[in-house]
Amino acid sequence: xxxxxxxxxxxGTSKRARPVWALALFGLLALAGIAGLTALGIWxxxxxxxxxxxxxxxxxxxxxxxxxxPGPEAWPSVTAASDEYRRVSxxxxxxxxxxxxxxxxxxxxxxxxxxxxxxxDRGFTVLVNRGFVPPEKRDPASRAxxxxxxxxxxxxxxxxxxxxxxxxxxxxxSNDPAAGRWYSRDVSAIGAANGLKDVAPYFIDxxxxxxxxxxxxxxxxxxxxxxxxxxxxxxxxxxxxxxxxAVLTVIxxxxxxxxx
Numbered sequence: 001x002x003x004x005x006x007x008x009x010x011x012g013t014s015k016r017a018r019p020v021w022a023l024a025l026f027g028l029l030a031l032a033g034i035a036g037l038t039a040l041g042i043w044x045x046x047x048x049x050x051x052x053x054x055x056x057x058x059x060x061x062x063x064x065x066x067x068x069x070p071g072p073e074a075w076p077s078v079t080a081a082s083d084e085y086r087r088v089s090x091x092x093x094x095x096x097x098x099x100x101x102x103x104x105x106x107x108x109x110x111x112x113x114x115x116x117x118x119x120x121d122r123g124f125t126v127l128v129n130r131g132f133v134p135p136e137k138r139d140p141a142s143r144a145x146x147x148x149x150x151x152x153x154x155x156x157x158x159x160x161x162x163x164x165x166x167x168x169x170x171x172x173x174s175n176d177p178a179a180g181r182w183y184s185r186d187v188s189a190i191g192a193a194n195g196l197k198d199v200a201p202y203f204i205d206x207x208x209x210x211x212x213x214x215x216x217x218x219x220x221x222x223x224x225x226x227x228x229x230x231x232x233x234x235x236x237x238x239x240x241x242x243x244x245x246a247v248l249t250v251i252x253x254x255x256x257x258x259x260x
Contacts, residue, residue: 017257030247034240041236048229055225061086062223066159072124075201080164085223088204089159092120094128096147098194099140102182103170106132106220114216115185115203117196118158125196127187127203128158131216145213160206161221 066089070078094116101112111134118128133143140147148154163185169175170183177193191199208219 018254023254026250027247030243033243034247037236037240037243041233041240044229044233044236048227048233051225051227051229055227058085058223058225062161063087069120069126069162069200069204070202071122072198072200078162078164078202083162083202084164085221086162087159088162089157090118090120090126090128090204091155091157092118092122092126093155094118094148096140098196099130100182100190100194101133101138101180102185104132107222108132108217108220109134111135112138113185115182115190117191117194117199118156121155124198124200125191126200127185127190128160129163129185129203129205129218130211131206131218132220133216137215143213143215146211146215148212158204158206159209160204160218161223163203163205163221165201165203 062085064087066087069088069090070083095118096116098117100115102115104111104113111132114130114133115127116130117125119125130146137143165187166184167186167188168184169186173183175182175184175186175189177189182190185203187199187201187203191197205221206218208217211218
């Protein structure tokens with residue numbers, strides 16, 4: 001007569017322990033995942049610190065007193081990091097007969113930015129975004145009061161925010177200078193299309209000072225920096241904790257199997 005069969009462990013038939021090589025592979029993959037998720041979370045926290053510093057610096061520039069717009073001697077050092085949204089002023093003569101309309105969407109709806117060259121009293125030219133006009137005001141004749149010409153134009157002083165050129169075009173749409181279709185404020189291309197020389201590598205978004213006749217409407221620059229880095233960091237750390245929990249579960253399960 002054969003001996004009595006061994007009693008099954010609680011919960012059904014017993015399961016064999018996993019092979020050592022499988023556990024080693026799982027451990028390596030888990031460690032790589034934990035390290036990667038931790039690094040991503042830390043990187044997002046570092047990005048958050050950088051973004052908060054950027055917002056603070058830009059806010060200080062926006063609310064500072066206007067300084068003279070950079071001249072040719074300073075153009076090589078003009079960058080987005082050091083100069084974007086700096087409040088500047090410039091004095092000179094507007095060339096309203098060479099304005100360029102750039103498609104735009106603003107708080108006033110869809111329409112155009114009016115980019116007008118200004119020949120400064122220092123000899124160089126800078127493009128000024130005088131503001132927004134709706135489609136029915138794209139023809140300069142429909143806003144003649146805001147388009148002084150010749151002797152009427154005289155010398156003007158424009159204050160606003162320094163902006164860095166926007167080359168090539170907008171989202172999925174390239175500028176077409178030959179057809180007069182502009183989707184971005186590409187300083188170099190607009191200058192070339194209008195035969196301008198000594199053009200600054202930036203443009204100026206004019207402030208909200210009212211233009212004669214009310215058009216264009218300036219002061220519509222939107223300064224916004226999305227800051228979702230904390231949320232992203234928490235997401236990565238949550239995934240990290242879930243992976244750690246999964247590893248601990250596997251370890252406990254394997255210990256139970258080996259004891260059985």
